[in-house]
Amino acid sequence: MAMVAASAGVSGQTVSRVVNGSPRVDPETRTRxxxxxxxxxxxxxxxxRALRTGRSHTIGVVVTTLTTVGNSRMLQATAEAAAERGYALTLVTASNGVGTALASLAEQEVDGAIVLNEASAQITAAALPRxxxxxxxxxxxxxxxxxVHSDHSGGAFAATTHLLRRGYDTVHHLAGPADSFAAAERERGWREALAAAGMPxxxxxxxxxxxxxxxAAGTALRTAPAVFCANDQMALGLLRAFADAGRDVPGExxxxxxxxxxxxAxxxxxxxxxxxxxxxxxHRAVEALxxxxxxxxxxxxxxVIGTTLITRESSR
Known part of the structure; x- marks a missing residue:
């Protein structure tokens, strides 16, 4: 470290700040x-460094599954955001409960942890490491x-309002799991949009x-004039169900x-x-942690992170 400091013409403390990802270094000096x-x-x-500072510069991440698009994309983005700040990731699954997963991370002496999406439903009942x-x-x-969360309800409100403005008589909802915060918020936004339009x-x-x-939901929704789906993967299955039933999207x-x-797309x-x-x-989750x-x-x-309506051909 002393040799790096001498070569760059800075103090050892400045080198330490660069190594530890401190924002208190100007870009030119950091590059040097x-x-x-x-x-x-x-x-x-x-x-x-962990012995000296008492920190491992490692963040734990708890997931229930990586089969959903949201979880896998969040994991990739979290890994990239942590790396930019000089932190490594340790991944654990909540197969035996979030409390057990967090206890495992605490034993590995991570500095903190991020709990992703569906695993968050277990937080209120879990015994959290102090x-x-x-x-x-x-x-x-x-x-x-x-x-940290997306504006789920605001996005759902925008989606439902968009369909109503396109002339569909009403909007049905293909909801996510009952214990999911995101699913509940998206259902809330859908209900609020219908209420604002004076519709049950x-x-x-x-x-x-x-x-x-x-x-599978295609059978129950076979007469719906429009459907707001709580995620794109369920929408994909619904589109196939409608195609098999001969229903035109977006005409019918x-x-x-x-x-x-x-x-x-x-x-x-x-x-x-x-x-x-x-x-x-x-990035906001890593920054907050x-x-x-x-x-x-x-x-x-x-x-709360804002969402954006992306208009394509499935809504007229």
Whole structure:
């Protein structure tokens, strides 16, 4: 480190700040220090740094599954955001409960943890490690933890209003799992949009986020004039069900999804959907967690990331 400092013409403290991802270094100086590190082949010794600082510079991530698009995209974005701040990731699944997963992370001496999406439903009932800082994506309102989430209800309101303005008589809802915060918020936005238009809400049909459950919902929704689906994967299954039944989309029935998965533009027809900014979600979650770890902030106010309506051919 002393050799890097001498080569870059800075103090050892400045090199330490660069190594630890501190924002208190101007870009020109950071570039100079990083060039000296590369030239000299300097790499921080993570174990030695942990002994010195009491921090491992590792963030834990808890998931229930990686089969859903939201979880897999959030994991990738979180890994990228953590790496930019000089933190590594340790991934655990909540197959034996979130409490057990967090206890495992605490034993591995991670500096903090991020709980993703569906796993957040278990937070309020879980025994949380006392000294482990947490940020929860899609935290229930009574969880009393630092939380980050998309504007699910606002996106659902926009989707439902869009379909009504396109002339569909009413909008049915293919909802997500009953214990999901995101699904509940999207259902709330759908109901509020119908109420604002002076319309009663039809009984929602519930799926499990999968395309298979969307296809199965096609029977219950066979006469719906329009459907707002709680995610794009269920919308994909529903589109196939409508195609098999000979229903024209969007002429006879309009369909909107949620997420804007990479393939949504290539569905048949291309899917109108609500885009979540997974990169922004991950960066804000990592930023909030590291701020808590480093003692620069300890806010428990929820951070809400806006969503965007992406109009394609599945809504006329």
């Amino acid at each position: 220090v990083e060039a000296a590190m590369a030239e000299l082949g300097y790499r921080p010794h993570r174990a030695a 000294d482990l800082r947490l940020v929860v994506i899609d935290a229930p309102k009574d969880a009393h933890v630092a939380a 809400a039809p009984e929602p049909v519930r799926g499990d986020w999968s395309a298979e459950s969307g296809y 029935v309009g369909v909107i999804g949620f997420d804007d998965v990479p393939d949504a 290539n569905y048949r027809p291309p899917l109108t959907t609500i885009r979540q900014d997974f990169t922004a979600l991950a 590291i701020s808590g770890i480093e003692g620069t902030s300890d806010s428990r106010s929820a951070i």
